[in-house]
Amino acid sequence: MIAGLLPDMAADLHTSIVATGQLVTVFALAYAFSSPVLTALTGAFHRRTLMIAALSAFAVANVLAWGAQNYWELMAARIVLATAAGLYVPGANALAGAIAGPDRRGTALAIVNGGITIAVAFGVPLGAVIGDRLGWRMTFAGVAALSAAASAGLLFGLPRSIGAGLPTATLRERIDTARRPVVLMTLLVTTLWATGAYTIYTYLALFIARTTQLHGAQIGYVLFTWGVAAAVGVFIGGKAVDRLGSRRVIIPCLTVSIFAFALMSASAHWLPASLALVPVLVGVVAWGIAHWCFYPAQQAGLIGIAGLRGTPIALSLNASFMYLGFSLGAALGSLTLSVASVSDLGWVAALCEVGALVLTVSIGRHVVKVRCASTACPA
Template sequence: MPLAVYILGLAIFAQGTSELMPAGLLPEMAADLRVSVPDAGLLISAFAIGMLVGAPVLAVATLRLPRRTVLTAFLGLFALTHVAGALTSSYAVLFATRVAGAFVYAGFWAVAAGTAVGLVPAGSRAKAMSVLAGGLTVASVIGLSGGTVIGQHLGWRAAFWLVAGMSVLAAVGVLATVPGGRPGAAAAPSVPAELRAMARPPLWLAYVTTALTTSALLASFSYLSPLLAEVTGLDAAWVPAVLALYGVGSLIGITLGGRIADARPFAVLAAGVAGLVLTSAALGASAHLAVLAVPLVFLLGAFGFGTNPALNARPLSLAHDAPTLAAAVNVSSFNVGITAGPWLGGLAIDAGLGYPSVAWIGAALGVTALAAVALAAFLNGRTSPAVPEIREITSAL
């Protein structure tokens, strides 16, 4: 992997910390902003809303601009939104800064994905994407738990200042490593050409799979902090450690998935989503038992993030002649899931079903995602009979 790919992964770490950290600070943020815990959970969905819109819009708007300049500008704007968020005492203003920050983060993701896959051979795309997504995974290991600890001791605003500072440092790294200049005439992307490449039904089935799988994970993940404190009965001081365990599982899952997904994408998807379903159901049934809930949190991260390299790489393989827009719409698909998961979980909590209900919602969404994976493998097998996709799923399950 070129050094620039790892720097882009570190930039995703800086921004991904902001995407995840409210999950560990929901009680503190709710109390300070004088809103309910489900309302505070919507700050995660607010981030997803910004990414949902920002990825395709900014990908198209910046398609022919120098990538280093665009990536640096996005990081600078992201830092400014977090300075504004740290200074406000209004829930509405904070919600707006979350949307705005996510808007440019989505643009960063789309351009960074196109940049990363352009720097490596075609057979290493999933591995390159696993490095980028690995930045988000490391954020779930270090950023989430570290942000939770900082938020608990110094206030949640301190965590926002930390993200702003890391984003500035990431911008310096991007300036130093990502090639500059405009795309050459032969390689210059064309908006009409990228739009034509997007008109492929299997590509949109891949996006549906991404959205369903992500919502299945986020339904449980978004409320892990209050679930562990109120249902499992863990002391608040132990919650960051368990969230870090989730991050360790995520890192292991995405590393293994990244090594296999280029050669066997459907096997990775089938095994990961099936594991996510079983883990979510087990967590819903045993959330009150710490001896079971804690290792299940680890498995939730491992299975949930194990699918990530395949979810990221498959759209790029289906639309290899439209890498920027394909990656952008996939970012939006991830964020459809990130929006839907916490929203559905919040509805269940508001209805009085309790925090374990969010894990059952995750399991149900996972079953739907598994059906989408099976359909995609079947269709792929019909068009490429030499590829034993159905056998891959059978062996994985």
């Protein structure tokens, strides 16, 4: 949410934009490491009660962020936000699957993950528009109100008997799943994909302000356009996986992302601000579609690798590795701004996506070799 608010937040908190960007890094890092641990440790808790408590804590943490008087108070609130979210999301998936039953479990999981994905896509543009008109603190106040309403919805909308006795994978089972080479390599693809995107996404408002003639609320509209493109990408990705398979979706998505990021940096370097807007917008839209078209394909690929029994663990780990990538991307973006310029963010992001593409191709070859070793492949 705060990626579009960094300049205003930095000025209000009397810190640099690079330091303020670490609020994104710390949130994503705390989410990545706390989610699998807390989910395993709270496996014996009643799922309904745990979800209400996690979402209520998320609402309270947003209030703390709204009232933060300095950078470190806001940092502490962001850590609480991350741990609450990291506990809520896996539990929401488990509870949705339990409520829907085996016949509609896939649909239920698609709804939960689709909601989360769209929320990630639209969080930055909506936050930027609200922050530009009402101030950055009001974005946290708005999320606090929405979280409180959602908590009330769970409290009064879910029967007390729902969610009792749901099995939860232990931390050891999660580690054992991640240690499988092909699963680990696939999770690393997720991390590289997320790292590349958040290298520029964290500082996208700054990138647009420095490389085009847009400013203020106009930047928010560009971020909103990215959100719309991302929502389209989620829809296209789900349909395309059903028709083509995950691998035939993942490779084109990563390829498009590489060219989109390169186009953005090339435009920033070699075109004046008056001419850079159109190619930058083309890059933003192509990136938004390709980025979130990739995600359902990557999930489907993990399900195929992990098998039905390992699917819940693999998808939970995929979320953790994604947020690890978000934190690394925000940190890499800060490093890029420190040693180079904002115009170079696209180049760095593209290199990360190249790494993800190379690793994806290697995984495909590895899977083919394994299948040939177990079956009679033609010479």
